[in-house]
Amino acid sequence: MNREASSAGGADEIASPAAGKEPTEAQPLLRGEGLVKTYQAEGAAVRAVRGVDLRVGRGEFLAVTGPSGAGKSTLLHLLGGLDRPDSGRIWLDGRRVDGYSEARWAVLRRRSIGIVFQFFNLVSHLTVADNVDLPALLAGKTARRAREDRAELLADLGLEGKENSTPGELSGGEQQRVALARALVNHPALLLADEPAGSLDSKGTREVLRLLSRFHQRGQTIVLVTHDARMASAADRVISLFDGRIVDDAVLGREGPRRGGVSGTLELGG
Amino acid sequence: MRLPLLALLAKGPAHGYELKQALEGLLGAAYPQPNIGQIYVTLGRLEKSGLIEGEDVTQENRPNKRIYRLTPAGRKAVEAWFEKPTDEPRVRDEFFMKIALAPDSGVADQIALINQQRRHYLNTMRDLSKLAATEDRDNRLGQLLIEGAMLHLQADLDWLERCQEELE
Numbered sequence: 001m002n003r004e005a006s007s008a009g010g011a012d013e014i015a016s017p018a019a020g021k022e023p024t025e026a027q028p029l030l031r032g033e034g035l036v037k038t039y040q041a042e043g044a045a046v047r048a049v050r051g052v053d054l055r056v057g058r059g060e061f062l063a064v065t066g067p068s069g070a071g072k073s074t075l076l077h078l079l080g081g082l083d084r085p086d087s088g089r090i091w092l093d094g095r096r097v098d099g100y101s102e103a104r105w106a107v108l109r110r111r112s113i114g115i116v117f118q119f120f121n122l123v124s125h126l127t128v129a130d131n132v133d134l135p136a137l138l139a140g141k142t143a144r145r146a147r148e149d150r151a152e153l154l155a156d157l158g159l160e161g162k163e164n165s166t167p168g169e170l171s172g173g174e175q176q177r178v179a180l181a182r183a184l185v186n187h188p189a190l191l192l193a194d195e196p197a198g199s200l201d202s203k204g205t206r207e208v209l210r211l212l213s214r215f216h217q218r219g220q221t222i223v224l225v226t227h228d229a230r231m232a233s234a235a236d237r238v239i240s241l242f243d244g245r246i247v248d249d250a251v252l253g254r255e256g257p258r259r260g261g262v263s264g265t266l267e268l269g270g
Numbered sequence: 271m272r273l274p275l276l277a278l279l280a281k282g283p284a285h286g287y288e289l290k291q292a293l294e295g296l297l298g299a300a301y302p303q304p305n306i307g308q309i310y311v312t313l314g315r316l317e318k319s320g321l322i323e324g325e326d327v328t329q330e331n332r333p334n335k336r337i338y339r340l341t342p343a344g345r346k347a348v349e350a351w352f353e354k355p356t357d358e359p360r361v362r363d364e365f366f367m368k369i370a371l372a373p374d375s376g377v378a379d380q381i382a383l384i385n386q387q388r389r390h391y392l393n394t395m396r397d398l399s400k401l402a403a404t405e406d407r408d409n410r411l412g413q414l415l416i417e418g419a420m421l422h423l424q425a426d427l428d429w430l431e432r433c434q435e436e437l438e
Contacts, residue, residue, distance in 0.1 A: 066431075067431050067435070228424070229391070229395050229423065229424050229427045230395060230399065230420055230424065232395075233393075233395035233396040233399055234396070234399060238392055240388065242438065247381070247385065247434070247438075248385040248388060248389070250388070250389040250392065252389075252392055252393055252396050253393065254393075255389075255390065255393045
């Protein structure tokens with residue numbers, strides 16, 4: 001394809017729309033090709049990701065599932081620039097990003113990629129307000145604008161009145177909502193979520209799921225890594241990762257109507 | 271259907287339509303409700319076997335209704351039902367048979383079968399999530415029923431993962 005050829009010359013080049021023959025809609029927001037990542041663990045090489053190709057469309061909600069050790073989190077880390085692939089290429093919004101320096105990835109994560117983690121990773125000695133304002137200010141927003149955006153997001157996430165709390169004073173579910181606010185405050189094109197309910201109880205899990213679905217309905221592109229099928233089933237598409245490779249790629253909601261409806265699943269004995 | 275109806279009658283005498291309404295109120299819209307015909311047929315059989323007895327009540331301008339009450343034998347049956355632990359749900363025998371028979375048949379591939387089954391379960395999970403969202407939040411029994419189905423499905427998906435590990 002022309003786009004690949006044009007961007008192969010320099011990692012920083014933007015694929016010019018004129019060079020590509022595909023219509024813009026066909027260009028995925030995120031694209032990975034031939035991604036490989038090997039770790040050295042106790043002298044032995046562990047091949048965590050073994051040649052993954054994937055495309056994520058604009059506004060798509062993609063879940064990546066698989067057993068622990070399948071390479072899910074490693075893949076997400078590659079896509080967010082938190083880890084570097086041994087080989088393979090990554091495009092975000094048509095821009096080749098896999099060759100970016102640490103500093104350029106940091107800028108990209110500030111502006112275009114929001115990330116939430118299993119253990120929230122909030123700054124523990126900062127208030128909720130400061131945790132959310134920090135990335136906004138770093139991205140160049142005025143203090144006033146950051147404050148307004150934060151107020152709106154916190155209200156949206158049901159965290160009004162928690163502005164001056166520190167993370168340690170909040171429940172796990174609340175901390176994850178703060179982490180979501182922090183990840184979304186700069187309106188990133190892409191939200192990456194790595195087991196976001198992995199350390200939450202069932203109520204917190206439902207809450208995070210409800211919020212992800214809500215942001216998705218508003219057009220947010222999401223890549224969610226989870227081993228929880230309940231969470232995965234909220235996505236439009238589910239990729240099954242196994243031993244570092246994609247073994248299935250399924251679009252959900254396309255099965256024909258089932259006999260007896262879903263309530264057949266609930267049939268009790270007696 | 272027999273024992274749930276008997277258990278409902280342990281509370282006091284009732285007619286067929288009241289029993290249907292009681293079940294609906296208890297389990298919510300999520301549970302596949304028996305139709306009124308099934309209920310009347312079951313009540314007839316229970317009466318024949320001496321577990322309940324019916325009495326016709328005449329109503330003005332309406333057909334008679336038959337009120338049922340538990341007999342002592344019926345009460346014993348209800349007590350025995352509650353006393354005994356319930357059999358666990360059966361393993362999905364049919365899918366297991368497909369996996370077992372696929373290699374020699376030359377007709378299907380085990381891994382393709384697992385992937386197909388996973389897609390099916392994920393779609394079912396999606397439908398259950400939607401059902402949970404539409405079901406009345408205050409109906410705790412209805413929500414628990416759906417949650418139970420989801421947990422079973424999660425276990426089925428975990429088992430598919432195990433199959434894939436062993437058979438890949």
